Amino acid sequence: MARETNLVKIIGEDNFQKLRSSKCLLVGAGGIGSELLKDLILMEFGEIHIVDLDTIDLSNLNRQFLFRQKDIKQPKSTTAVKAVQHFNNSKLVPYQENVMDTSTFPLHWFEQFDIIFNALDNLAARRYVNKISQFLSLPLLESGTAGFDGYMQPIIPGKTECFECTKKETPKTFPVCTIRSTPSQPIHCIVWAKNFLFNQLFASDASTGEDNNNDWGTDDAEEIKRIKQETNELHELQKIVLSKDVSRIPEILHKLFTQDINKLLAIENLWKTRTKPIPLSDSQIKEVFKTNKFDSNSVGTIQEQISHFIKVTEKLMDRYAKEKQIEFDKDDADTLEFVVTAANIRSHIFNIPMKSVFDIKQIAGNIIPAIATTNAIIAGLSSLVSLRVLNLLKYAPVNEYTDLNMAFTAKASNLSQNRYLSNPKLASPNCNCPVCSKVCRGVIRLSSDCLKKMKLSELVGLIRNKYAYPEDISLLDASSQRLLVDYDFEDLNDRTLSEVNLGNGSIILFSDEEGDTMVRKSIEMYLDVNDEFSPNTCRLPNIKVPLVKSSDSLSNEEEDEKGDDVTTTMKNQEKDGVVILDEGEDDIVIDIEPLSDSKKRSADIEDFNGPNSKRTKLANESADFDIVELD
Ligand SMILES: Nc1ncnc2c1ncn2[C@@H]1O[C@H](COP(=O)(O)OP(=O)(O)OP(=O)(O)O)[C@@H](O)[C@H]1O
Numbered sequence: 001m002a003r004e005t006n007l008v009k010i011i012g013e014d015n016f017q018k019l020r021s022s023k024c025l026l027v028g029a030g031g032i033g034s035e036l037l038k039d040l041i042l043m044e045f046g047e048i049h050i051v052d053l054d055t056i057d058l059s060n061l062n063r064q065f066l067f068r069q070k071d072i073k074q075p076k077s078t079t080a081v082k083a084v085q086h087f088n089n090s091k092l093v094p095y096q097e098n099v100m101d102t103s104t105f106p107l108h109w110f111e112q113f114d115i116i117f118n119a120l121d122n123l124a125a126r127r128y129v130n131k132i133s134q135f136l137s138l139p140l141l142e143s144g145t146a147g148f149d150g151y152m153q154p155i156i157p158g159k160t161e162c163f164e165c166t167k168k169e170t171p172k173t174f175p176v177c178t179i180r181s182t183p184s185q186p187i188h189c190i191v192w193a194k195n196f197l198f199n200q201l202f203a204s205d206a207s208t209g210e211d212n213n214n215d216w217g218t219d220d221a222e223e224i225k226r227i228k229q230e231t232n233e234l235h236e237l238q239k240i241v242l243s244k245d246v247s248r249i250p251e252i253l254h255k256l257f258t259q260d261i262n263k264l265l266a267i268e269n270l271w272k273t274r275t276k277p278i279p280l281s282d283s284q285i286k287e288v289f290k291t292n293k294f295d296s297n298s299v300g301t302i303q304e305q306i307s308h309f310i311k312v313t314e315k316l317m318d319r320y321a322k323e324k325q326i327e328f329d330k331d332d333a334d335t336l337e338f339v340v341t342a343a344n345i346r347s348h349i350f351n352i353p354m355k356s357v358f359d360i361k362q363i364a365g366n367i368i369p370a371i372a373t374t375n376a377i378i379a380g381l382s383s384l385v386s387l388r389v390l391n392l393l394k395y396a397p398v399n400e401y402t403d404l405n406m407a408f409t410a411k412a413s414n415l416s417q418n419r420y421l422s423n424p425k426l427a428s429p430n431c432n433c434p435v436c437s438k439v440c441r442g443v444i445r446l447s448s449d450c451l452k453k454m455k456l457s458e459l460v461g462l463i464r465n466k467y468a469y470p471e472d473i474s475l476l477d478a479s480s481q482r483l484l485v486d487y488d489f490e491d492l493n494d495r496t497l498s499e500v501n502l503g504n505g506s507i508i509l510f511s512d513e514e515g516d517t518m519v520r521k522s523i524e525m526y527l528d529v530n531d532e533f534s535p536n537t538c539r540l541p542n543i544k545v546p547l548v549k550s551s552d553s554l555s556n557e558e559e560d561e562k563g564d565d566v567t568t569t570m571k572n573q574e575k576d577g578v579v580i581l582d583e584g585e586d587d588i589v590i591d592i593e594p595l596s597d598s599k600k601r602s603a604d605i606e607d608f609n610g611p612n613s614k615r616t617k618l619a620n621e622s623a624d625f626d627i628v629e630l631d
């Protein structure tokens with residue numbers, strides 16, 4: 001029996017034809033992506049475009065069942081497509097590219113799709129696709145797994161909460177003082193070795209960022225002084241690395257594991273309630289002996305750890321001279337061995353159990369083993385719910401998108417308790433969400449010619465008139481938080497958009513700065529450059545930009561500060577996976593007073609045009625003003 005016969009029975013001939021003419025985008029062809037590709041093909045989507053930037057690794061083969069040993073180093077996207085060709089009725093289009101690359105995938109490229117499936121493994125790409133989905137009002141099926149935990153969440157822009165509406169769990173963080181002075185668990189020593197020591201010795205810019213803080217997670221002045229001093233002294237150790245003189249490696253050991261520990265011991269307060277560390281003795285450092293290859297599964301003796309530390313530091317010093325900087329990578333045996341041995345020596349000193357290479361690789365690489373079955377369940381749920389998102393299931397019609405369900409497995413939900421699977425209904429957008437609710441959103445479509453010709457003042461004029469903003473406004477390049485125009489900064493007004501570095505993929509933020517009781521809501525606009533447009537075209541979106549009470553919108557100052565903080569936090573997270581934060585420091589969130597529903601309604605006054613307001617002449621501008629031909 002042909003596959004489609006069953007499908008037609010379930011969704012009906014007419015809806016089956018709709019599915020056949022639907023195009024979907026699958027982002028990620030890894031664990032969940034392989035499963036999803038199979039599901040989407042079996043559902044017979046008309047076209048499936050698959051984007052994945054990566055090539056296949058040995059470690060992918062246990063669960064990414066479309067790939068074989070012979071495919072290692074081949075692109076995931078094209079290999080996945082080849083693997084499914086023999087049971088495929090859909091048109092498949094693979095791309096080995098980063099989905100965030102705006103030159104390959106400009107915003108208008110995404111518009112061809114009816115639905116997007118995310119099967120990604122990192123926050124940055126998830127956030128990016130979520131934004132695209134919001135700008136284009138494209139349904140997105142977001143999903144992820146970690147071990148037995150998994151989730152899938154349909155996102156219908158404007159109707160249901162988006163990926164950013166809820167706070168995302170941040171990587172585990174530790175106080176600086178625990179990492180630097182008083183470790184008590186293997187992870188503390190691993191974070192010290194990976195995020196602090198390794199960077200100090202082998203990164204080109206040997207700053208870890210943490211020392212720029214003034215909060216150390218401790219009030220002990222002596223301890224803070226010691227931490228600062230230690231950082232400075234470690235810069236000296238980098239000179240040994242640079243000297244290429246491997247006979248000086250025992251000096252590194254002496255400094256890290258004898259001298260620095262003795263200095264910590266001298267801070268008596270630290271050891272009132274804690275077991276004192278025992279520094280390495282000179283004889284331990286000097287007693288180098290022949291070592292065998294490192295066994296990944298056992299721990300060995302402290303002497304073996306020291307010998308391996310010396311050996312691997314020799315190798316890294318040699319590499320550093322050629323490579324100029326080395327980054328920690330769990331799959332780079334030398335960097336892993338350095339972190340393992342340094343962490344284990346420190347653990348030994350602080351009376352903490354040492355760990356095997358295998359264990360430390362999991363922790364340092366933030367690896368939770370992937371479970372193929374979790375991927376299969378999440379991908380299955382995700383593809384099934386897409387039929388409801390596209391409203392193709394007649395027996396379960398979707399009247400309200402908030403009737404759709406998301407799904408969590410096991411611990412991920414905090415709701416499931418004794419159930420493996422929970423599938424709560426979707427929530428409405430969170431009115432505090434900086435991505436889907438706080439500002440209005442739209443796309444400016446323009447030709448590249450227009451970018452080169454249009455002056456900033458002209459763009460400001462167009463936006464001001466189209467959405468009835470007052471005279472006092474500010475314009476920000478939201479991607480870089482750069483101020484472009486405001487009431488006392490007009491220096492760039494005569495520059496063209498390209499001269500102020502606005503281009504395809506730039507996001508600008510336009511705000512009312514008049515300070516009346518009511519202000520026009522800020523608008524965030526994506527610049528989508530399309531060369532198929534005639535040269536002088538600039539098209540502004542026809543969207544409604546309501547007036548809101550000024551007390552309900554952030555002042556620019558607050559917004560700038562908080563925006564910056566958020567960016568910094570995200571950068572840190574993505575760089576290291578594990579961030580060293582100071583004790584008591586919370587995650588930074590954009591903190592806006594929530595608009596209650598009633599407030600929101602009363603603030604949604606479209607015709608606010610009091611007699612003295614500059615808005616009077618602007619408020620009722622024609623909505624046809626969307627194609628502007630420039631001279
Ligand atoms: N910006 C991006 N553009 C395109 N593809 C991406 C992007 N970011 C991540 N991916 C892809 O998403 C997929 C996620 O799959 P998965 O979670 O199974 O990770 P993996 O890298 O295959 O495995 P592991 O992380 O466990 O080694 C990967 O194949 C990765 O290449």
Ligand SMILES: [Zn+2]
Pocket residue numbers: 161162163164165166429430433434435436437
């Ligand atoms: Zn949101």
